[in-house]
Structures are given as C-alpha cells and as structure tokens.
Amino acid sequence: MNYSMVRYILFRIIRVMGCLLMLPFLVALVYREYDSAESFFLLIVVTLIIGIVGSHIKPKSKVIYAKEGFIITALAWILMSLLGAVPFVMTGTIPNYIDALFETISGFTTTGGSILTSMDGIEKSVQFWRTFTHWIGGMGVLVFLLAVVPMADGYSMHLMRAESPGPVVGKIVPKVKDTAKILYLIYLGITLAEIICLFISGLPIYDAVTISFSTVGTGGFAVNNAGIGGYSTISQAIIIVFMALCGVNFTVYYFLLNRKPKEAFAIDEVKYYFGVMFIAAAIISLNIYRAGVLDSAGLSFHHALFAVTSVMTTTGFGTLDFDKWPMLSKMILCILSLVGACAGSTGGGFKFSRAIIVVRNARNELNYLVHPKAVKRVYMDGHTVEGTTVKSVSAYLGLYVVTFIASTLVVALDNFDFQTTVTSVAATLNNIGPGLGMVGPMGNYSEFSYLSKIVLMFDMLAGRLELLPIYIMIKPKTWSK
Structure with missing residues (x-):
C-alpha cells in the first residue's frame, strides 16, 4: 500500500x-448574506491551509x-462529505451534524434525498x-483532479476506473488527463446550455443556475417548496431534455x-435507454x-415522461406526486429506478x-443447457464482452443484492410501513432520492433514526x-503492506 500517495x-x-x-462565498456576498459569507470564508481559509501544508511534502513514489x-x-x-457538511452546521441551516452529513452525502452522490422539511428561510x-x-x-471530483493535477497516466487510470460508473471504463483519447478534460468540458458545456435555455424560458438566473446544477448532476435538489412543479411547462420540458441527455454515456457526445x-x-x-424511456x-x-389523474392526454404524457426520465436518470425531480398514481405506474417507475441510466x-x-449483459448471459446459459457443445458469447455494440467483465457484473449483482437485503433489515428497525422501508433503501442505493410512502416525491428522510440515516448514507456512497x-476500503486485508 502506497500510504504516502494516498x-x-x-x-x-x-x-x-x-x-x-x-x-x-461569492454568492453570499452578492446577496449580502454576510454571516454565511463569514462561515464560508473561514472554512475556505482552513481547508486551503491544511491542503497546501499537507500536500507540500511530495510522495517518494x-x-x-x-x-x-x-x-x-x-x-x-x-x-x-465530512467537509461539505460543515457549512450547513456553521450557518445554522442544519444544526445537527449527522443530518447535515446526510444532506451533503445525498448532494455529492447526486441522490437528492433530503432531511429538510421546508426550503423557507x-x-x-x-x-x-x-x-x-x-x-x-x-x-466526480477525482475526474476533475485528474484533469488539473499532473499524474502518471498509467496509474491515474486506476482512479478513473474506481470513480466512474459502469462495468467497463476506458479512455476516449490516449491520455487519461486529456480524457478527464474532455469529459469536464462536455459536462460544463451541457450545464451552460441548460442555464441559458432555462433563463430564456423565464426562470430567474439564480433558479436557472441551481436547477441546472441539480439536473446535469442528476441530483434532484430544488430551491423552493413547490419544486419543479412550480415552473412552467416549457421549463419542465427543458429539464426533461437535459435529464435525458445526462443519463447518456458521455462517450456518445x-x-x-x-x-x-x-x-x-x-x-x-x-x-435501449431511449426505447424503454418512451415506451414506459x-x-x-x-x-x-x-x-x-389528469384530464388531458397531452399533460398526462408530459408528466409521465418527466417522471420516467427523472427516475431512469435517478435525478429525482417531480412535477406531480407519483405516489398517488395507479399501482401499474408506480411499479414501472420502481423497476426503472433499479435499472437506472447508462454507464x-x-x-x-x-x-x-449491466442489465443487458445479465440478460444476454442468462439467455446464453439457457441455450447452453439445450446445446451443450455450442459456443455462446455475450455481445454488446457488435463486440464480444470479455469473460472478466461478465464475471464482474455477476459479482456486482450479488453484492448489490446482499447490500440491499442487509440495509433493508436494519432500516426495518424503525418500524415504518413496507413501501417506505424498501423504497428508502432502493432510492439511496440507486441514488434516486424519492421513493414511495414517507419518502415519496413530496416526502423526506427527516423521521428516520440516526442508525437508519447512517445505513442510508452508506448506501448512497456505495451506490455512487x-x-x-467502499467494500474494499472496509476489508481489513486491504490495508496490509
């Protein structure tokens, strides 16, 4: 273990x-929130001093x-997350550090589940x-770090693989540093495009910026009690488009x-992503x-597409409370939330x-039972999927199921109803935010015990x-020399 590099x-x-x-900090100055500005400034000074002093000594290897x-x-x-929670406590927005940490982890992991009951004040x-x-x-902050900090290319790929979502992570250009720069430029470009579109649609510039952060990051935090439901249909349509775009593999762009x-x-x-989206x-x-539920076919499709896109991309925005929709609609949304977006x-x-690999591998196994001598391979994008990738997807599925079951059993100690208990775990492990029952689109996580919040925070980090x-970190043998 290279502790000095860590x-x-x-x-x-x-x-x-x-x-x-x-x-x-600059936003606080612009809006003359001087107490908050003081809190942010103090934290900036402390983090920069610690960071500069601590990173001054270069690792030997x-x-x-x-x-x-x-x-x-x-x-x-x-x-x-530990540092990001401090502003909430220092400004008095969320005095309890555990609750502030929950909100921060939910933010960084783009889950969007909140313990706040109101945005007022x-x-x-x-x-x-x-x-x-x-x-x-x-x-991902490590992708950003790779883009701006010099690092040996062959070794930095290990950081990108660990942080980037999906069963296979590769470079889109020969150098990892250049790949990270390209990804962030595309990310920034999409963000600026949404800010402009939302501003033109009639949103105040502050709302346009903050909602774009939540949309492009597929997070789901809103800045008022009405949420996205308080905006115009045109603004909601723009948000649908950008949610869908950000659920696509950035290699496409x-x-x-x-x-x-x-x-x-x-x-x-x-x-499959777009096909399933429009069919659902x-x-x-x-x-x-x-x-x-609605007396207009056009509005029904608009709100259905918004809900489907929000759930599939795990953004978690809502225009209507889909917890009150018919059971078929709720079940479809629950299934889509488990599948999620593109790698x-x-x-x-x-x-x-992963879902495609699992289904195609299962089909091959069934065919093998009928034709044992046949050679069957899993294909994606016209290429053979390596056996190691198929194996890792199967291992991921097993670990996912174990995590889901264990977390559900612990959260069940709070003695909430079945749909609240199960969907709260599903919503955090899949980084969706809203579930059903108490944690529905109009609900929150404030009533959960500290134990459950800790488990759900673990799920958010593990899911992201x-x-x-996360599991490698908590394995004792990992830390051996």
Whole structure:
C-alpha cells in the first residue's frame, strides 16, 4: 500500500474543496448574506491551509495500483462529505451534524434525498452550495483532479476506473488527463446550455443556475417548496431534455463532436435507454389518463415522461406526486429506478449496460443447457464482452443484492410501513432520492433514526461508487503492506 500517495491525493482533495467553496462565498456576498459569507470564508481559509501544508511534502513514489485507486476514491468521497457538511452546521441551516452529513452525502452522490422539511428561510448561498454538491459529484471530483493535477497516466487510470460508473471504463483519447478534460468540458458545456435555455424560458438566473446544477448532476435538489412543479411547462420540458441527455454515456457526445455518428449510434445501451424511456412514458401516460389523474392526454404524457426520465436518470425531480398514481405506474417507475441510466453518465442505478449483459448471459446459459457443445458469447455494440467483465457484473449483482437485503433489515428497525422501508433503501442505493410512502416525491428522510440515516448514507456512497471501493476500503486485508 502506497500510504504516502494516498495521503498526498487526499490533501489535494482538501485544496480542491477549498477552491470550490469560493463560489458559494461569492454568492453570499452578492446577496449580502454576510454571516454565511463569514462561515464560508473561514472554512475556505482552513481547508486551503491544511491542503497546501499537507500536500507540500511530495510522495517518494507516485506508483498506485488498483487497490490504492479504490482506497483513494472511497476516502476522498468520505472526506469531501465530512467537509461539505460543515457549512450547513456553521450557518445554522442544519444544526445537527449527522443530518447535515446526510444532506451533503445525498448532494455529492447526486441522490437528492433530503432531511429538510421546508426550503423557507434557507439563504441563497447555502441553497447554492447544496445544489452545487450535485454538480461536483455528478462527474466526480477525482475526474476533475485528474484533469488539473499532473499524474502518471498509467496509474491515474486506476482512479478513473474506481470513480466512474459502469462495468467497463476506458479512455476516449490516449491520455487519461486529456480524457478527464474532455469529459469536464462536455459536462460544463451541457450545464451552460441548460442555464441559458432555462433563463430564456423565464426562470430567474439564480433558479436557472441551481436547477441546472441539480439536473446535469442528476441530483434532484430544488430551491423552493413547490419544486419543479412550480415552473412552467416549457421549463419542465427543458429539464426533461437535459435529464435525458445526462443519463447518456458521455462517450456518445465525444463521438458526435468528432463527427463520428456511426460510432455514437452503434451503442446498444443508448438505443435501449431511449426505447424503454418512451415506451414506459406512453404506458404510464395512458394509465394515469384512464385513471383520471389528469384530464388531458397531452399533460398526462408530459408528466409521465418527466417522471420516467427523472427516475431512469435517478435525478429525482417531480412535477406531480407519483405516489398517488395507479399501482401499474408506480411499479414501472420502481423497476426503472433499479435499472437506472447508462454507464459513463452522471446517472445512478444498476446501469443499462449491466442489465443487458445479465440478460444476454442468462439467455446464453439457457441455450447452453439445450446445446451443450455450442459456443455462446455475450455481445454488446457488435463486440464480444470479455469473460472478466461478465464475471464482474455477476459479482456486482450479488453484492448489490446482499447490500440491499442487509440495509433493508436494519432500516426495518424503525418500524415504518413496507413501501417506505424498501423504497428508502432502493432510492439511496440507486441514488434516486424519492421513493414511495414517507419518502415519496413530496416526502423526506427527516423521521428516520440516526442508525437508519447512517445505513442510508452508506448506501448512497456505495451506490455512487458502485460498491467495490467502499467494500474494499472496509476489508481489513486491504490495508496490509
């Protein structure tokens, strides 16, 4: 274990956090929230001093392997969350640190589940920081670090693999540093495009910026009690488009920008993603229209598509309380929330690519029982999926099920109803935010015990990092020399 490199990168993370906190500090000055500005400024100074002093001593060896990559990733996200919760406590927005930590982890992991019961009285700088955590966590702070900090290319790939979502992570250009830069430029470009579109649609600039942070990061924090339901249909339609775009593998945009449409549209996952999205929206819109939820077929499709896109991308925004919709609609949304978005996107969930691999591998196993001598391979995008990838997907599925069951049993100690207990775990493990019952689109997590909140925080981190970094970190043998 290269402890010196682990230490060095973690102190660099603290420096990055100090720089990121400058934005809400400036927002506090703009809106004359001087008490909050003082809190942010103090935290900026402390984090920058600690980060600069701690990272001043360079490690003797910069060599890191997969083990260090997983450890650094897990510890970096925990450290970010511990620091990111401090502004909520210092400003008095969330006096209890456990609750503040829950809100922060929910922000960084782009889950969007909240313990806040009302947005009234929360200062704009704090709201800005709250939604900005979605934007930071959407692409990942380590990807940002790789883009700006010199690091040996062969070793930095271990960090990108540990943090990036999906069964297979690769470089879209030869160098990892250049890959990270390209991803962040695309990410920034999509964010700016949504801000402009929302502003043109009539949203105040503050709302346009903060909602764009939540949308592009597929997080789901809103800045008022009405949520997205308080905005116009046009603004909601814009949010639908950008939620859908951010649930797509970002490699697609790289291909499109480089005029390679054939490669972009040859990705199986993207075809299934959009196909399932529109089919599910059509079924749900028909279901809620016939049930009399809405008296307009057009509005039924609009709100159904919004809910489907929000759940599939694990953004968690809501225009209507889908917990009151017919059971068929709720079941479809629950299933879609488990599958999630595409690999290589900012969305969470099991990922469409994994689901495709699992289904195709199961089909091959059934065919093998009938034709034992036949050679069957799993294909995606016209290429054979390596056996190690199929094996890792199966292992991920097993670990996912064990985590889900164990977490549900602990949360069940709170003695809430069945749908609240089960969907709260599903919503946090898949980084969705809202579930059903008490944690529905109009509910929150404030009533859960501290034990349950700790378990759900673990689930949010494990879900965002796709389980392995967290479990490798808590394995005692990992820390041996």
